[in-house]
Amino acid sequence: MVDPKKQHAALTYARATQPLDPDQGWRREDLQLAFMAGMEALAIPRLLSLPEAARVLNVSASTIHDLVRHGELAFVHAGRGTVRKHLTFSQDEIVNFIKRHTQRTYQDDPWPRTARHGIRKRAHELAVERASASGGGFMAQYEARRAAAKAKKK
Template identity: 65%
Template structure:
């Protein structure tokens, strides 16, 4: 490993962690012990490219652009593009996006509304009227026409 990287990582860890003895502050031995104990992260995390994010989310690059456009994903503007932003994404933002959009659907055996329950639909009612014992469509039509004539005479 690179000694400079080890030193920077240990200093980064010392900067954001508590010393073993707060009264004495950080001592050289404490920094070494802290680094050996688990200073695993780099000082600045690597940002993900648009393609990497698209691969992680199993979508296309254009879908990622749409998510950015609608404010679903926060990005870091890198480069000096004026027409199209060159974007990079923090891994924490991708994890947050996944958590926000994770959902679990449960299959429901019961009907969702009354409409899908016992109530008859319009076409079912029409079929029922046409096939009822009152006669055919023409018989029903003639009966309604005669009733209308009687109502007109009165």
């Protein structure tokens, strides 16, 4: 006995696709292929409801409404209402939305530019700069200061 769901899936597939040879129309082997393919999957994928789309995107329902309002996310109007529309979403549209909004950021800096790690130099960086700019290291500066102190005493 044939499962009615599988038979309905095969008929839906047969209605949504073209026969193998358009000149001859649907033949028995074409219908068998359609039946086999229909058992695997429906020709039209299932639409996601608003809560399901929100769950897939990991956002709230109001965020989905905002995305629809601003044209970021296309929807299928299911139902008869005109004021409060019943929004459903294609799985392909959700996947395309994710692809469009996927980004990878790369920073050249090893640390973020914050108030703590700003562009101003720290005290130890300034000290190192001063020491290296004066033409010598710490010992050279020390010897110069000692010589200046001896000269002052004399």
